[in-house]
Amino acid sequence: MSKNYTNPTKVITGVNTRWSYANVWDAKSINGGAPKFSVSLIIPKDDTATVNKIKAAIQSAYEEGQSKLKGNGKTVPALSILKTPLRDGDLERPDDEAYAGCYFVNANSASAPGIVDADRQPIIDRSEVYSGMYGRASINFYAFNSNGNKGIACGLNNLQKMSDGEPLGGKSRAEDDFATDDDDDFLS
Numbered sequence: 001m002s003k004n005y006t007n008p009t010k011v012i013t014g015v016n017t018r019w020s021y022a023n024v025w026d027a028k029s030i031n032g033g034a035p036k037f038s039v040s041l042i043i044p045k046d047d048t049a050t051v052n053k054i055k056a057a058i059q060s061a062y063e064e065g066q067s068k069l070k071g072n073g074k075t076v077p078a079l080s081i082l083k084t085p086l087r088d089g090d091l092e093r094p095d096d097e098a099y100a101g102c103y104f105v106n107a108n109s110a111s112a113p114g115i116v117d118a119d120r121q122p123i124i125d126r127s128e129v130y131s132g133m134y135g136r137a138s139i140n141f142y143a144f145n146s147n148g149n150k151g152i153a154c155g156l157n158n159l160q161k162m163s164d165g166e167p168l169g170g171k172s173r174a175e176d177d178f179a180t181d182d183d184d185d186f187l188s
Helices: 048-064 066-070
Strands: 010-012 018-028 036-044 102-109 114-116 134-146 149-163
Touching: 010 048, 018 102, 018 134, 018 149, 036 048, 036 134, 036 149, 048 066, 048 102, 048 134, 048 149, 066 134, 102 134
Parallel strands: 102 149, 114 149
Antiparallel strands: 010 134, 018 036, 036 102, 134 149
């Protein structure tokens, strides 16, 4: 494949994408399914560049996957009635502050994603990657048709941590818990 080829179903998200439900070190089974690596990517609605790239990639995946989506039927269902991965946080997660004013995409993969820092160096320390931080994600979209369910899904390729953020899920970081100077005199 030439270096000039660009995959129309692949997207690199913007640097303000926040990661939630980050199961990126160990594959996890959801509802008894095959274990997968996964992350929920929270994308600000004002990141129109990323949102538009995702919409275009979903359209490309729909066009490329028409034979799969048609299956044994006579016609290909319209994209507007299929399940698609770009979802509105204001509508689907109204009680979750982290999703306010954002879209989100759940991406997963059977194989572990590569995880690098802002300088593209591999991240080894698992504590560096957590739900609530910000980073870019390399994702791809594809059509699926299994067990009567049809739609477009999102695959997880690789991740790049760009900056720390407030941890999600109520768990505080050890660095923050012990950042106070109040206990400095306990040895004296």
